[in-house]
Amino acid sequence: MQPFNFKYYSNMTITNPLLLQNPIEKIDQIVPSYVEPAISQILSENLTEIEQIVKQPDLNWQNFMLALEKLENKLSKAWSPVSHLNSVCNSNELREAYDKALGLLTDYSTKLGQHKGLYKATKGLYDSRSELQLTDVQAHILKDSLLGYKLSGIDLEPEAQKEYAEIQNRLAQLTSKFEQNLMDATMSWKKLLDKPEALSGLPETELSMLAASAEAQGKKGYLITLEIPSYIAIMTYADDRELREEVYSAYVTRASETGPDNGKFDNSEVMVELLALKKAKAKLLGFKNYAELSLESKMAESPEKVVAFLEQLNSAAHSQAVRELEELKAFTKKLGLDELKSWDVAYYSEKLKQQNYQISQSEIRPYFLVDKVIQGLFELTEHHFNVSFRQTEQVAVWHQDVKHFQLLRNDQVIAEFYLDLYARPHKRGGAWMNDYQGRFKIDDTLTQIPIAYLTCNFAAPSKNKPALLTHDEVVTLFHEFGHGIHHMLTQVDELSASGIANVPWDAVELPSQFMENFCYQPDVINRLSQHYETGEPLPKDKLDKLIAAKNFQSAMMMARQIEFSLFDMKIHLSEPLSSGQIQQVIDDIRQQVAVMQPPEFNRFQHSFSHIFAGGYSAGYYSYKWAEVLSADAFSLFEEEGVMNKAAGEKFLKNILEKGGSAEPMDLFVAFRGREPSIEPLLRHSGIQS
Incomplete structure (x- = not known):
């Protein structure tokens, strides 16, 4: 299977699909060169129209909020295919175009969030919701919009608003960079094996998958990559312990200062700067830390309540998780394994599951x-x-x-x-x-x-x-x-x-x-x-x-999710951290909640895109x-x-x-x-x- 062929479509002469009413209908004809001019044009047109909207007398839902939603709809329909293609058909050309347009969008979003006219009009509608006979849904939207303005720095002084805009722009760049580093690191590592004997233990379905992966890249044999299906196949079924260790080590050091790439795609400083900027943003907006800022728009009342919730779950699950690990260790000792390592857990857990339930994922696939x-x-x-x-x-x-x-x-x-x-x-x-x-x-x-x-x-x-x-x-x-x-x-x-x-x-x-x-x-x-x-x-x-077998090692799995959630919350509660301090936070949390301690070289946080490149910052507990x-x-x-x-x-x-x-x-x-x-x-x- 080949990635999207942008070069082919770049030779076509068509109207810029991103400026059409429904760009998705031409998603196969979107090329990187279309992205920045189209997004720039839409943003410019939107800003001009917004100035006209807020100047209208007698604002109501139809001439204000509905008009704004129409502008937002046009913009999001143009940007969505670009963002999607960047995730599913990535290329260097598209990355560059995506990042340029992302900067424009970030500036635009900041301008709207700090637009006094928009804020005043929104507040006016909300305060007059009864007289205007707004529905409960419309009132709820306006209420949340006002919170959005607050979190966008509407009350800040001009210099602080400028600083906020700079932070937002840099955050957008860094989150994109984090994801790009992770994708590059994942794609950069491969291992081609000539004979199936080297993959002893893998079921026939998994072997076929690795053979198909090799064939797709014009090679003979069995291609191991760090894509999830391949990684799970090796970790779960490969009898060769050294191979499991090699694949595990490459996977858990992706986008870090260590591992097979020797820091080429290192996310260490990206994480450090992201956390520092989030802290600075929170301080600008009057919050003690980014965790407080994040929870302002969530169900949870406070970071303390979130931590208490996670610790309640840990209290309920920890002793059972310890027993589950001890059962696994006892099982591996009978099989002659003196010390259980992280690259052994999935492999021997699968064998223990087979012993206890006579069922495996591969068997039912x-x-x-x-x-x-x-x-x-x-x-x-x-x-x-x-x-x-x-x-x-x-x-x-x-x-x-x-x-x-x-x-x-x-x-x-x-x-x-x-x-x-x-x-x-x-x-x-x-x-x-x-x-x-x-x-x-x-x-x-x-x-x-x-x-x-x-x-x-x-x-x-x-x-x-x-x-x-x-x-x-x-x-x-x-x-x-x-x-x-x-x-x-x-x-x-x-x-x-x-x-x-x-x-x-x-x-x-x-x-x-x-x-x-x-x-x-x-x-x-x-x-x-x-x-x-x-x-x-x-x-x-x-x-x-x-x-x-549904709940086989369920407490161990819960402990792992609690670990990730506490790590996320703690680093966003802290003062700005160095890369080493980020590592120390996750190490400390593992001592508190994890039942299986990973090796020192594990750099899970460097690929934790949910919180560093997605929307789950101080929200993974969700x-x-x-x-x-x-x-x-x-x-x-x-x-x-x-x-x-x-x-x-x-x-x-x-x-x-x-x-x-x-x-x-x-x-x-x-x-x-x-x-x-x-x-x-x-x-x-x-x-x-």
Whole structure:
């Protein structure tokens, strides 16, 4: 599979797609040279129109907020394909264009956030919400907009506002640099093996994947990379301990001062500067630290409450995590391993899991044919949320493997999404959902439908075998699809609060983690599974073992997530840190919560893009908090039946359709009839409270 061929399209003479009404329709014709002039033109036009909007007399929702949303809609639809292509079809030319445009967008965002006329008009509308007969949703949007102005420095003196703008611009540059370094470091390491004997222990499916990877790059043999499917295959199944150590060492030192790249793509100073700038930004805005600033727009009340929540989880899980590790160590000693190392954990855990449950991810992979999993996912969604799906062919895509679907209700298209499932060079690792456009009632005759991108990094099909998923990958697909239906099934008409827009960061994971729960229900698994050769569903004995093994080492996994969450919160509570001090923070937290201490050379933080290049800075705890919400939400389905349509409709009406139109706690209480409890999460995880 080849990356997007920008050079081919650069020879074409077409209108700049980014200036069209729907740039996504020409996404295969967007080239780097189009990006900066198009974004610059739109920003200039927007600023001119904004000045006219704020000068109008008798402002109301239609002539002010609706007008602003139309400008934002045009801009976001132009930028979204560029940002997406930068993640899935990266190139040096696109990077350069992306970074230039990102600087323009950052300046623009800062100008709007500090625009006195916009702030005054927004406050005027909010204060007059009763007289103007604004809806509760519109009032909620205005209230959150006012908070946004506060966090953008609207009250700062001119010199401080200038400093704020400089900080914002530099933060944008650094977050992009962090992700670029990580992508380059991931792509730079490869290992080609000639014979399958060197990969003893790998199941046939994993061997085929590595052979296909080599073939895709014009080589013979088996190509190991640091892309997730390849990394997991080696760490889980390779009998060769030295090979596991080599791959582990390369993976955990990516984008650091050590490892096989010898610091070529080092994120050390990027992290240091990011943290220092975030601290400076928080101080400018009157906060003690960046953690306080981050939580100002989230559900959690304070950093102290977040730390207390994480420590509560750690208290509940730690002793069980210790027992799980001791069980693993005892097992490995029987097999002759004197000392368990980090590159041994996945390998021997898989063998222990086999011993205890006689089930492995590789063993059940042949039953999770990707097309069948998608079909089952669609059927579940249709059953609970009253929609249907239709695949379309005649649409522009950025890679031959990308598929496009429409969601319909009563034969009307209500949303669309693109599905990009497979790992490949020049594509960012991980899995995510992002939006091209949100639901938006533009006028009485026209409502724009939501369109989403759903992206994963699974092993691609080979010549002799279709794409097959592990059960863990099935869970990942359901997770991202949960984000997708949150975005696509909204019934909010205002762009600023439809779908995932305006949803606090520590609530946005609720629908995604909620959907994961279905992956362990027998009725659902039977809909998802079909052996790619025999057509048989997952046999009952394997199904029972899969469900029984659900909570295998769950406390160890929880301890790991608590480690990441505490690290994130602590570094954003601290004074500016050096690279060595950042390392010391994670080392100290590991001593507190981790049950398996990694080697000294581990540089996990250098690839922690969620907090250094994504939106989870001082917010990674959101995953565990959302697990509390999602486990409690799913407990209604456990009480009333996994396929209970009334429960599905209740989740649709109170959570999915509401988007960011109200406080998430109010939405949860409306759905569940009470505030959330931690007990369902501990029960689902097999942890005794």
